[in-house]
Amino acid sequence: MAGMKTGVLLPAVMVSVLLGIPSGALGLSEAYRGDIFPVGILKPRDSQLKVRVGDPAPDFTLPALSGEKITLSRYKGGKNVVLSFIPAAWTPVCSDQWPGYNIIKELFEKHQAVLLGITVDNLPTLFAWTNQMGTLWFPVLSDFWPHGQVADRYGVLRSDGTAERTLVVIDKKGIIRYIDVHDINKRPRLETLVQELEKLER
Amino acid sequence: MKRFVFLLMILLLVLSAFSAPSAADRPPRPGELFPDLDLPMPKNAAEKTYLGLTGEGSFSLGQVKAQVVILEIFSMYCPYCQKEAPQVNELFRAIETNPDSKGKIKVLGIGAGNSPFEVGMFKKTYAIPFPLIADEDLIFHHALGGVRTPYFLAVVIEKDKTARVIFSELGSMSGAKSFLKKIIELAGLK
Numbered sequence: 001m002a003g004m005k006t007g008v009l010l011p012a013v014m015v016s017v018l019l020g021i022p023s024g025a026l027g028l029s030e031a032y033r034g035d036i037f038p039v040g041i042l043k044p045r046d047s048q049l050k051v052r053v054g055d056p057a058p059d060f061t062l063p064a065l066s067g068e069k070i071t072l073s074r075y076k077g078g079k080n081v082v083l084s085f086i087p088a089a090w091t092p093v094c095s096d097q098w099p100g101y102n103i104i105k106e107l108f109e110k111h112q113a114v115l116l117g118i119t120v121d122n123l124p125t126l127f128a129w130t131n132q133m134g135t136l137w138f139p140v141l142s143d144f145w146p147h148g149q150v151a152d153r154y155g156v157l158r159s160d161g162t163a164e165r166t167l168v169v170i171d172k173k174g175i176i177r178y179i180d181v182h183d184i185n186k187r188p189r190l191e192t193l194v195q196e197l198e199k200l201e202r
Numbered sequence: 203m204k205r206f207v208f209l210l211m212i213l214l215l216v217l218s219a220f221s222a223p224s225a226a227d228r229p230p231r232p233g234e235l236f237p238d239l240d241l242p243m244p245k246n247a248a249e250k251t252y253l254g255l256t257g258e259g260s261f262s263l264g265q266v267k268a269q270v271v272i273l274e275i276f277s278m279y280c281p282y283c284q285k286e287a288p289q290v291n292e293l294f295r296a297i298e299t300n301p302d303s304k305g306k307i308k309v310l311g312i313g314a315g316n317s318p319f320e321v322g323m324f325k326k327t328y329a330i331p332f333p334l335i336a337d338e339d340l341i342f343h344h345a346l347g348g349v350r351t352p353y354f355l356a357v358v359i360e361k362d363k364t365a366r367v368i369f370s371e372l373g374s375m376s377g378a379k380s381f382l383k384k385i386i387e388l389a390g391l392k
Contacts, residue, residue: 028280028350028351029277029279029280029281029282029283029350029351030280030282030350030351030352030353030372030373031280031281031282096277096279096280097279099279099280099281099284100278100279100320102281102284103278103284103323103324103327104323104327107323132281133281134281134284134285187279187315189317189319189320190278190317190319190320190323191317191319191320194319
């Protein structure tokens with residue numbers, strides 16, 4: 001049994017060492033120093049979507065960090081909406097994704113889009129975590145209780161209670177126009193989202 | 203099983219010989235040679251002129267027409283890099299206005315894990331006047347030890363075009379003017 005284990009483990013370790021796969025080296029910001037929990041490489045996807053492109057986006061109301069409650073349908077008829085579900089606070093890839101969106105407010109505005117950031121964390125955790133990112137211009141929503149209810153309604157709640165790294169683009173009529181349930185270990189390329197926003201105007 | 207492991211090792215060794223550059227477990231330290239990286243040639247003519255490069259394809263750091271190259275490893279997604287960006291712009295301006303450094307020190311950024319579009323957004327947002335290279339697949343980032351960002355390196359380019367590290371530190375450079383003074387001293391430009 002011990003021999004079998006070595007036989008499987010050794011090649012696996014060697015593959016990762018020789019191919020230069022780092023243990024969480026994703027170009028992480030110094031802003032978080034030692035505060036990011038090393039999650040390792042996770043199963044890329046662990047849920048089943050419950051909505052499709054062309055469906056009306058399921059409505060929801062969630063508490064935001066600002067203290068207000070935000071209801072998705074308030075944007076209907078006025079703005080396009082991008083939902084950015086993030087697996088969890090204090091994890092490697094997530095901690096970099098929103099700071100990137102934070103410097104491109106103009107790009108969202110150009111496409112008459114609002115961005116709503118959502119995680120399954122509670123507000124105090126979101127407060128401490130997003131404080132490391134500078135001042136965010138977009139609402140950060142807590143899908144903490146009932147736990148992951150909104151993520152589950154969209155079918156992006158993973159079996160461990162975190163959410164998939166998901167982008168949902170909803171047009172002004174409230175119709176879902178794009179869904180990207182991304183490999184949880186990777187950050188979606190910005191240009192893909194921008195291309196989807198550009199499509200809304202056609 | 204042992205034979206299988208042995209064959210796998212041979213296979214991986216052969217593969218690794220082709221997959222240059224290899225990952226480093228730490229960044230290069232002062233006194234060490236900068237790894238030989240095939241950096242993509244800038245498309246923009248002004249950036250090429252600034253770096254003193256010609257042709258297409260790739261270039262190595264030692265080919266840059268300068269005595270010293272300051273390299274910033276950054277990410278568009280990193281809040282500290284965003285905060286540092288105006289400082290690095292100030293460093294560039296300080297270099298260009300100081301006779302001890304103008305034309306002798308060049309600045310270059312590597313966007314760790316950033317696509318060309320993402321690097322372009324960063325450049326536009328902060329009006330960055332020096333060339334930035336996209337390292338979407340983290341190839342250069344891994345070769346430089348998978349550092350957190352921002353990370354600053356300075357290299358001296360020797361007569362034989364090798365690049366030797368004189369500065370290698372994580373985090374903010376803590377003031378453009380004092381940083382430039384330090385680099386000028388380390389490089390013996392004065």
